[in-house]
Amino acid sequence: MNQIGYETPFEGVKKLAPGSIMTVENGGVTIKENPWRPSSAADRDASPKTNASPIKEALPTKDSSPIKGASPKKDSLAGKDIxxxxxxxxxxxxxxxxxxxxxxxxxxxxxxDSRVVLALLTKSGIPFRAHVYGLPDVPDVRISTSISRKLGLEHRHYEPHLPPVEELAESACRHASVTMATRPASDVLNLPMFREAGAAGSVLVDGGFGEIGRRQYLKRLWYLARWALYRNDSRTITRHLMDSKPMIFAPEIASKMKEGLEENVEREWMRVRNMGLDMPTTLDLFALRHRVPNFGAPIQAVMDQILPNIMPLIHPDVLDVSFAMPARQKSGSRLFRNTIERYAPELQDFPLAKGESEVPYQHGFWRSQIGGRLRRSLRMQRSEQSGNTGNNGQPASIPVLFLKHIEPWLMDLAGSREVRECGIYDMAELKRRIDAFSAGDVSHAAWLDWWLAFEGFRLGK
Known part of the structure; x- marks a missing residue:
């Protein structure tokens, strides 16, 4: 789930938006909103805090020219090409x-995203190791392991650990509650990895939300309904923001949620639109303001209690530089690919993970999309020919392992009086999917994983 705006499901409760300041004085509450926006050259200095400090001189490029110190004035954010x-x-x-x-x-x-951070770290002099989480046969793990082996990096592969059923079920519901159903219930299996990394005294770094720097968010809206952006057609914008996957909610609940979403989109879109920025920047800023705090902040709060961590690609200093770049420098992942070619060209020899597929590094966005779909189709055909259609040709997944482990508990919960009478779910759809999953059709695992996340959030355990 990814909310637009800063409302909450709780009556009379609103989120404090990023950059806002709440003041409680004389029994009253005032909130001053100050949403983040890219800095201009006029209100930005060239202080060392915005540039690499001791490592900037230790970062050779492919032609052996080091990164210089504080950026010269001719490279100001008002320039043409940053x-x-x-x-x-x-x-x-x-x-x-x-x-x-x-x-x-x-x-x-x-x-x-993580590869571009790796390209920079390999030349930085910063001591680091790499880690990956997942089952051994998935593309992310295979590629991460291959890269680390080739570069001689210390590498840690974390596999999911399944505690006893009751313990895991309770932890999953509690995790879903504190993350406000922004993550699937099986995401709870990530937590031991964070705890181990924290115990080792490491600072966790990842490429989270790097899509902002690659202009990948809302691409469907940009390419399929660009006219709606210029006309401020909130209904069409909302339609292209929504996922096409089947809803877990009853039709009347889903309809009410959609109405609220359209209202929020209209309000928040116009707030960004009225800033007078060019349309690509407006679209990126809209995604940043609502994707990061609403989807990323809840899990970030959980991680902050476990270990120090950072997603450098969305740090305000980095975003200032990124937003100052013309769209042509970022579109098609050009900034990231040029950075990898410049600082660690050997990383271009490894494929990229696209869901359950691997695609050649040289493929662009659309070739990767088409190639991934073709590979999924071929897997399904082979699976059907072999008579094994239970998992749609996909390898075993963490949601499947998670739900199979807690299956008796899950079936009891789905059939409980509390769930049946809560009035918000499409009970016929829930029963159909639970029965099919129990009969061996694990293609319903992702849907059930998200349903359990919302139910855990609703229960507030």
Whole structure:
């Protein structure tokens, strides 16, 4: 789930939006909103806090020219093309300040975002290791392991551990409650990895929300309904923001939620639109303001209680540099790919993970999308020919392992009086999927995983 705006499901309760200040005085409450926006050259200085500090001189490029110190005035944010070196130095400066002398544990998946951070770390002089979470045969784990082996990195592979059923079920519901149903219930299996990394004294770094720097968020809206953006057509914008997956809610509840979503989209879209920015920047800022705090903040709060961690690609200093770049420097992941080619060209030899598939590194966004769908189709055909259609040709997944482990408990919960009479779920759909999953059709695992997340949130355990 990804909410638009800062309302909550609780009557009379509103989230404190990022940058806002709440003052309680004389029994009254005032809230001053100050939403983040990209800095302009006029209100930004070239102080060292926005640039890589001791590591900037230790970052050679492919042609052996180091990243310079504080950015010269000609490379101000008002310039036409912001230097990729400046962006790289800023990313590393953020990591170096945050780690405060400690070693870094980089979450290295098979994706592009963590790879660009790896490319910079390999030349930075910062001590680090890599880690990955997942089952051994998934693309993220295979690619992460291969890269680490090739580069000679210390590498840790965390596999999901399944506690006793009652303990796991209770933990999953509690996790869903504190993360406000923004993560699937099976996400609780990630927590032991964070605890172990924290116990080792590492600072966890990952490429989370790097899509902002690649202009990947809301691409469907940009390419399929660009006219709606210029006309401020909130209904069409909302339709393209919504996922096409089947809803877990009863039709009347889903309809009411959609109405509220359209109202929020209209209000929040116009707040960004009225800033007078160009449309690509407006779209990126809209995604940043509502994707990061609503989807990312709840799990971030959980992680902050476990270990020091950072997502440098969405640090305000990095975002300032990124937003100042023309769209052409970022579109098609150009900034990230150029950075990898410049600082660690050997990383171009490894494929990228796309869901349950691997795609050649050289493939762009659309070729990767089409290639991934073709591979999924071929897997399903082979699965049907072999008579094994239970998992739609997919390898075993963490949601499947998680739900199979707690299956008796899950079936009891789904059939309980409390669930049947709560009035918000499509009970016929829930029963159909529970029965099919119990009969061996694990293609329903993702739907049930999200249903359990919302139920855990609703129960507030």
């Amino acid at each position: 230097s990729g070196e400046r962006w790289a130095a800023t990313v590393l400066g953020v990591i170096d300040r945050t780690r405060d002398g400690r070693a870094v544990s980089l979450g290295l998946s098979g994706g592009l």
